[in-house]
Amino acid sequence: MxxxxxxxxxxxxDxxxxxxxxxxxxxxxxYAEAVNYAVNETLAREDQLEAADLVDMLADRVE
Structure with a gap:
């Protein structure tokens, strides 16, 4: 826990x-800072996201 x-x-x-x-x-x-960084960068560019969209976008940006 x-x-x-x-x-x-x-x-x-992956x-x-x-x-x-x-x-x-x-x-x-x-990794926690990396997740926070990626989320903040993504949310700064998008107004609203569904959770699945966020995961897809993060994966695409790192590839």
Missing amino acids: PPDGYTSLTLSD VVEKLARIVAETDCDS
Whole structure:
């Protein structure tokens, strides 16, 4: 169980590889920072997203 205020997340190997690229390219210190960075970048460009759309867009941007 994660600590209070946190949620655990299961990711495919493919997504983890993409997050590793974000960490390297943006100097994020962790996967959590990389997820936060990717989400913020995506939301800054989009007004409203469905969860599935967000996942697809993040995957496309990292490829």
